[in-house]
Amino acid sequence: MTHDHDLVLRPTQAQTAAALNPPAGRNGGDLVVETLAGLGATTVFGLPGQHALGMFDALRRSSLRYIGLRVENNAGFAADAYGRITGEAAPLLLSTGPGALTSLAALQEAAAASAPVLAISSQVPTPGLGGGRHGYLHELPDQAASFRGVVKSVHTVRSQSQIPSAIEAAWKSALSVPHGPVWVEIPQDVLLAQTRIPVVTGGDAFPEELPPRPELTAVAADLLSKAARPAIIAGGGVVRSDASGKLKQLAEALQAPVVTTPGGKGAFPWTHPLSLQSWIEDRHTTDFLEDADVLLVVGSGLGELSSNYHTFKPRGRIVQIEADLGKLESNHPALGIHADARLALQALLETVDPVEERARPEAAERVREVLAKVADRIAAQELTLEQEVLASVRKALPTDSPSFWDMTILAYWAWSAFDAKGPNHMHSAQGAGGLGYGFPAALGAAAADPTRPVLAVSGDGGALYSIAELATARQYDLNVTWLIVDDGGYGILREYMTDAFGEPTATELTRPDYVALAESFGVPGVRTSPETLEADLAKALSTPGPSVVLLPAVLRMFAPTHLS
Numbered sequence: 030m031t032h033d034h035d036l037v038l039r040p041t042q043a044q045t046a047a048a049l050n051p052p053a054g055r056n057g058g059d060l061v062v063e064t065l066a067g068l069g070a071t072t073v074f075g076l077p078g079q080h081a082l083g084m085f086d087a088l089r090r091s092s093l094r095y096i097g098l099r100v101e102n103n104a105g106f107a108a109d110a111y112g113r114i115t116g117e118a119a120p121l122l123l124s125t126g127p128g129a130l131t132s133l134a135a136l137q138e139a140a141a142a143s144a145p146v147l148a149i150s151s152q153v154p155t156p157g158l159g160g161g162r163h164g165y166l167h168e169l170p171d172q173a174a175s176f177r178g179v180v181k182s183v184h185t186v187r188s189q190s191q192i193p194s195a196i197e198a199a200w201k202s203a204l205s206v207p208h209g210p211v212w213v214e215i216p217q218d219v220l221l222a223q224t225r226i227p228v229v230t231g232g233d234a235f236p237e238e239l240p241p242r243p244e245l246t247a248v249a250a251d252l253l254s255k256a257a258r259p260a261i262i263a264g265g266g267v268v269r270s271d272a273s274g275k276l277k278q279l280a281e282a283l284q285a286p287v288v289t290t291p292g293g294k295g296a297f298p299w300t301h302p303l304s305l306q307s308w309i310e311d312r313h314t315t316d317f318l319e320d321a322d323v324l325l326v327v328g329s330g331l332g333e334l335s336s337n338y339h340t341f342k343p344r345g346r347i348v349q350i351e352a353d354l355g356k357l358e359s360n361h362p363a364l365g366i367h368a369d370a371r372l373a374l375q376a377l378l379e380t381v382d383p384v385e386e387r388a389r390p391e392a393a394e395r396v397r398e399v400l401a402k403v404a405d406r407i408a409a410q411e412l413t414l415e416q417e418v419l420a421s422v423r424k425a426l427p428t429d430s431p432s433f434w435d436m437t438i439l440a441y442w443a444w445s446a447f448d449a450k451g452p453n454h455m456h457s458a459q460g461a462g463g464l465g466y467g468f469p470a471a472l473g474a475a476a477a478d479p480t481r482p483v484l485a486v487s488g489d490g491g492a493l494y495s496i497a498e499l500a501t502a503r504q505y506d507l508n509v510t511w512l513i514v515d516d517g518g519y520g521i522l523r524e525y526m527t528d529a530f531g532e533p534t535a536t537e538l539t540r541p542d543y544v545a546l547a548e549s550f551g552v553p554g555v556r557t558s559p560e561t562l563e564a565d566l567a568k569a570l571s572t573p574g575p576s577v578v579l580l581p582a583v584l585r586m587f588a589p590t591h592l593s
Contacts, residue, residue: 051224051225051226051227051228052228054090054223055087055090055223055224055228056083056086056087056220056221056222056223056224057083057189057192057215057219057220057221057222057224058082058083058084058085058086058087058088058220058221059087059090059091059224059228060189060192060193060224060226060229061084061087061149061192061196061215061220062084062087062088062090062091062093063091063193063228063229063230064192064193064196064197064229064232065093065120065147065196066091066092066093066229067193067229067230067231067232068118068196068197068200068232068234069117069232070093070117070118070119070120070147071092071093071094072093072094072095072096072111072119072120072476072477073088073093073094073095073096073119073120073121073122074095074096074097074098074104074105074107074108074111074119074120074121074122074473074476075095075097075098075101075104075120075121075122075123076097076098076099076100076101076104076122076123076124076128077097077122077124078123078124078125078128078151078167079124079125079166079167079217080124080125080151080152080153080166080167080217080220081122081123081124081125081128081150081151081217081220082220082221083151083217083220083221084122084149084151084215084220085122093120094476096472096473096476096501096505097501097504098469098472098498098501099497099498099500099501100131100495100497100498101123101128101129101131101132101135102131102132102133102134102135102465102469103135103465103468103469103494103495103497103498103501104121104123104132104135104469105121105132105134105135105136105138105139105146105148106135106138106465106466106469106470106473106495107119107469107470107472107473107476108120108121108135108139108146108148108473109135109138109139109142109144109146109210109470109473110144110433110456110469110470110471110472110473110474110477111473111474111476111477112139112144112145112146112203112208113142113144113269113453113456113474114431114453114473114474114477114478115477115478116145116204116271117145117204118145118146118147118200118203118204118211119145119146119147119473120147120149121146121147121148121149122149122150123148123149123150123151124150124151124167125150125151125152125153125166125167125168125172125217126166126167126168126169126172127167128150128167129150129172129175129176129214130175132148133175133176133179134461134463134465135463136148136176136179136180136210136212137179137460137461137463138458138460138461138463138466139209139210139460140179140180140181140209140210140460140461141460141461142265142292142456142459142460142461143206143207143208143209143265143266143269143352143353144208144209144210145203145204145208145209145210146203146209146210146211147196147199147200147203147210147211147213148176148180148210148211148212148213149196149213149214149215150172150212150213150214150215151214151215151216151217151220152172152185152214152215152216152217153165153166153167153168153169153172153216153217154216154217154218155187155216155218155219157216158185158187158216172214173185173212173214176212179210180209180210180211180212181202181203181209181210181211182198182199182202182211182212183211183212183213183214184196184198184199184211184212184213184214185213185214186213186214186215186216186219187216187219188219189219189222189224189226190226192215192219193229193232195213196213197232197233197234198234199211199212199213200232200234201234201235201236201237204234204236205236205237205239206236206238206239206269206270206352206369207266207269207352207353208269238369238372239352239367239368239369239372240368240369240372240373240376241350241366241367241368241372241373241376242366242367242368243376245364245365245366246366246373246376246377246380247380248364249325249348249364249366249377250376250377250380250381250382252323252346252348252364253283253285253323253325253348253377253381254283254381254382254384255323256283256285256321256322256323256345257322258320258321258322258323258345259283259284259285259321259322259323259324259325260285260286260287260288260317260318260321260323260324260325261276261279261280261283261285261286261287261288261324261325261326261327262287262288262289262290262293262309262318262324262325262326262327262329262331262335263276263287263288263289263290263293263296263297263327263328263329264289264290264292264293264296264326264327264328264329264330264335265290265292265293265328265329266293266327266328266329266350266351266352266369266370267289267293267296267327267328267370267374267452268292268293268294268295268296268328268452268453269328269370270328270352270369270370270371270372271371271452271453272296272327272328272370272371272374273295273296273297273451273452275371275374275375275378276296276297276327276370276374277297277298277301278374278378279325279374279377279378279381280297280301280303281303282378282381282383282384283381283383283384284303284384284389284392284393285303285325285392286303286304286305286317286392286395286396287301287303287304287305288305288306288307288308288309288314288318289306289307289309290307290309290329290334290335291307291309291334291335291444291457291459292329292335292459292460293307293328293329294307294444294447294449294454294455295449295450295451295452295453295454295455296328296452299448299449299450300448302393302396303392303393303396304396305317305396305399305400306400306445306446306448307444307445307446307447308399308400308403308445308446309334309335309336309337309445310334310337310338310444310445310589310590310591311337311403311406311445311590312337312340312590312591312593313399313402313403313406314337314399314403315337315340315341315590317395317399318341318343319341319342319343319344320344320345321343321345322345322346323345323346323347323348324343324345324346324347324348325347325348325350326347326348326349326350326351326363327350327370327373327374328350328351328352328370329351329356330351330353330356330357330359330360331349331359331360331361332356332360334444334459336360337590337591338589338591339360339591340590340591343361346363346364347361347362347363347364348363348364348366349361349363349364349365349366350366350368350370350373350374351365351366351367351368352367352368352369352370354367406587407587410587410588412585412587414559414582414584415438415439415442415584415585415587416446417559418439418514418559418562418580418582418584419439419442419443419446419447421559421562421563421566422439422447422484422486422512422562422563422566423447423448424563424567425562425563425564425566425567425570426484426566426570427481427482427570428450428451429450429451429454429481430454430481430482430483430484430570431453431454431455431456431471431474431478431481431483431484432449432454432455432456432471432483432484432485432486433456433457433466433467433468433470433471433474433483433484433485433486434455434456434457434458434466434467434485434486435457435458435464435465435466435467435468435485435486435487435488435491435492436457436458436459436462436463436464436466436488436491436521437467437486437487437488437490437491437514437520437521438488438514438516438520438521438524438584438585438586439486439488439514439584440457440459440467440486441521441586442584442586442587443455443457443486444457444459445587456470456474458470464490464491464494465491465494465495466491467485467486467487467491467495467511468485468487468492468495468498468502468509468511469495469498469501470485471483471484471485471509471511472498472501472502472505472507472509474509475507475508475509476505476507479507479508481508482508482509482510482570482571483507483508483509483510484509484510484512484566484570485509485510485511485512486511486512486514487511487512487513487514488513488514488515488516488519488520489513489514489515489516489517489518489538489540489543490518490519490520490538492511492513492543493538493540496546499546499547499550499552499575499577500550502550502552502575503550503551503552503575506573506574506575507574507575508573508574508575509575509576510566510569510570510575510576510577510578511575511576511577511578512566512578512580513543513577513578513579513580514580514582514584515540515543515579515580515581515582516581516582516583516584517537517538517540517583518533518536518537518538519536519538520536520583520584521586522536523536523537524585524586543577543579544556544577544579547576547577552574552575552576552577553569553572553574553575553576553577554576554577554578554579555569555576555577555578555579556579556581557578557579557580558580558581559580559582562578562580565578566578
């Protein structure tokens with residue numbers, strides 16, 4: 030009797046011959062790039078270093094496309110964006126010690142935003158593993174320890190035979206929900222040594238699915254079906270799981286208003302009658318959500334930015350769908366469903382009792398009332414310039430183009446007031462909140478999809494973190510337009526310090542002529558104004574290749590509602 034688990038795939042004669050006679054001149058680095066290609070990778074990001082040269086030498090013998098950035102942290106941001114756009118695990122090749130550590134801030138952002146990044150770093154030679162303290166260049170007592178608190182999983186290789194399996198395991202970890210960055214490290218001597226191990230010809234690292242428990246979705250469906258005032262908060266998990274269509278179906282079935290978090294931008298149609306848009310950082314929206322008798326939270330941990338800075342105090346029942354177990358009920362008691370958003374929403378669609386629109390006409394009316402209150406609140410603050418600048422960006426940006434926003438005042442406006450025009454179109458560094466994300470991330474997105482222009486938005490403070498990547502944009506002719514809003518300093522910190530202490534300290538910056546600087550890299554630049562921004566930005570976006578649009582302007586934030 031033969032059982033399924035007794036069946037094995039037998040190699041063909043050609044495969045056997047190739048395995049017995051691998052080509053000469055290969056090293057451990059070839060096993061790395063062969064495994065990546067076998068898993069389906071096509072593009073890798075990174076920066077070479079002395080210990081990692083075995084991997085980079087192997088790249089020239091592979092079909093992988095290499096995009097080299099000028100700073101490891103920026104390479105990490107580019108890989109992060111590539112993963113968000115494609116849904117693939119973006120390989121990030123790094124060197125030991127300083128090179129590896131420089132990527133930490135980018136990996137923290139990838140972890141916070143659940144972006145799949147496969148970071149592969151070199152290590153000191155094998156005798157130095159385990160804290161032997163041989164005094165190797167770049168040596169750390171325990172390099173992996175620096176990453177364990179940031180990434181999903183850490184994989185240390187000690188021999189060439191471990192390379193394919195370690196990378197496959199890491200790939201699977203990165204792409205299993207919740208997605209995230211993973212870390213593989215391989216000693217220099219293992220990468221450089223010649224190998225007789227057969228060419229890696231395939232990979233089997235299918236990520237595991239995370240379906241909901243049926244008894245929990247049954248209770249959730251009953252609660253939602255019987256709710257008089259249901260509402261929905263849609264977070265980044267809806268976007269990452271490609272579940273926006275199912276979210277719309279469920280919201281319409283329940284006649285439940287939907288608000289999206291900064292990470293969930295585009296998860297629900299902006300102009301839909303049930304759309305509360307993204308005004309989650311607003312007291313009127315907070316009050317509305319607190320009044321819901323059943324609140325469905327999908328793909329959000331209800332953290333600081335998703336709860337109006339923890340001022341949200343729900344009075345009704347919460348149903349929370351979250352793939353990250355650590356975020357489940359971490360801020361509010363709920364019926365917690367540990368599941369992928371797409372699978373959980375499908376289960377709810379199959380079990381809720383639909384409500385006809387005419388049976389709950391007040392839902393859309395209540396949405397209109399909240400949005401009108403929000404609009405009146407903003408209008409009373411005389412913020413016409415800020416609204417006009419954001420509107421000009423929206424008009425200039427093609428509907429299907431993605432945008433990547435640094436931590437800057439215009440981005441904070443965009444979290445609440447920008448219509449992303451669809452899921453997976455607007456991304457920012459709101460996960461970890463570090464500076465310098467916008468431009469290198471946009472480069473990664475342009476590498477992922479060269480058929481449409483990509484917009485990056487930075488302030489002058491954040492721009493100085495990634496100015497070196499103008500060389501990368503030019504070298505690979507990446508189709509990114511970089512809007513730099515120049516207010517002469519760290520604008521939001523200037524506001525925070527003025528509000529808190531009466532005057533700012535350490536917020537003012539001497540900055541370069543960004544247009545001349547861009548042109549010195551061979552990248553076209555233009556100085557614009559609020560009146561000409563739409564036309565200048567549209568022209569830059571419609572012109573293939575990289576470009577810089579500089580907008581000198583001092584923008585202000587709308588008044589917060591969580592402090593009163």
